[in-house]
Amino acid sequence: MQSSKAVIMALFSEDQTQETNRRGRIEIICGSMFSGKTEELIRRLKRAKFAKQKVEIFKPTVDSRYSQCDVVSHDKNYINSTPVDSSSSILLLASDVDVVGIDEAQFFDLGIVDVCNELANMGIRVIVAGLDMDFKGTPFGPIPHLCAIADEVSKVHAICVKCGQLALYSHRTVNCNKQVLLGETERYEPLCRKCYLKALKQQNTLKEA
Numbered sequence: 470m471q472s473s474k475a476v477i478m479a480l481f482s483e484d485q486t487q488e489t490n491r492r493g494r495i496e497i498i499c500g501s502m503f504s505g506k507t508e509e510l511i512r513r514l515k516r517a518k519f520a521k522q523k524v525e526i527f528k529p530t531v532d533s534r535y536s537q538c539d540v541v542s543h544d545k546n547y548i549n550s551t552p553v554d555s556s557s558s559i560l561l562l563a564s565d566v567d568v569v570g571i572d573e574a575q576f577f578d579l580g581i582v583d584v585c586n587e588l589a590n591m592g593i594r595v596i597v598a599g600l601d602m603d604f605k606g607t608p609f610g611p612i613p614h615l616c617a618i619a620d621e622v623s624k625v626h627a628i629c630v631k632c633g634q635l636a637l638y639s640h641r642t643v644n645c646n647k648q649v650l651l652g653e654t655e656r657y658e659p660l661c662r663k664c665y666l667k668a669l670k671q672q673n674t675l676k677e678a
């Protein structure tokens with residue numbers, strides 16, 4: 470019992486000072502698709518709201534999958550947000566708040582790094598969720614840079630749909646080479662390293678045939 474409690478506390482930050490004191494910091498929640506990034510972002514933001522903190526939530530306009538305005542998880546858990554075209558809009562809209570939440574941050578420009586630093590320097594708690602790797606297993610947009618400047622990074626994992634191990638890759642199951650391709654289970658599946666390499670091999674064999 471004691472050890473499982475310790476594991477939960479290591480995974481999910483429950484430092485109450487974050488919810489009661491106004492203290493600038495940057496928290497990153499990253500991982501593959503279906504790893505629970507959005508659920509964890511919503512959980513932290515709802516707790517901040519319970520603590521009567523002023524919270525503003527942003528997402529890139531490009532992410533219109535479930536809703537134009539809300540941040541929505543795969544389990545349809547949601548929280549209201551403001552869609553923005555570029556990272557600079559976040560600075561303009563978030564100067565007078567305690568907490569800023571940002572979802573799907575992989576789709577933002579690199580300017581998001583300075584924006585997050587500026588907000589944190591102003592005393593704002595900044596919580597960012599995003600994909601750390603694209604479907605090729607390449608670091609995605611500004612997320613690696615954000616991890617570098619963060620106070621805390623939580624890497625979360627989905628379950629590999631082939632073997633049940635922890636998944637760290639988002640395997641694209643349709644034929645498209647563009648980095649940005651919105652989708653859900655009809656286009657992507659979370660896989661562990663072994664199953665991801667196997668799937669890539671099979672795809673290459675099919676292409677060569």
Ligand SMILES: Nc1ncnc2c1ncn2[C@@H]1O[C@H](COP(=O)(O)OP(=O)(O)O)[C@@H](O)[C@H]1O
Nearest residue numbers: 501502503504505506507508542543544627628
């Ligand atoms: N293979 C999977 N592994 C883990 N969770 C999955 C899987 N497929 C669907 N889910 C669902 O996705 C939810 C997480 O959704 P979400 O927080 O939106 O993930 P993310 O933002 O990382 O894509 C889980 O709570 C679970 O119900």
Ligand SMILES: Cc1cn([C@H]2C[C@H](O)[C@@H](COP(=O)(O)O)O2)c(=O)[nH]c1=O
Nearest residue numbers: 501502503603604639648649650651652
């Ligand atoms: C891997 C990968 C994903 N995408 C898209 C697919 C989804 O619309 C989002 C990720 O959403 P989630 O909340 O993390 O499930 O990103 C993409 O455009 N390119 C990729 O390589």
Ligand SMILES: [Zn+2]
Nearest residue numbers: 629632661664
């Ligand atoms: Zn696997």
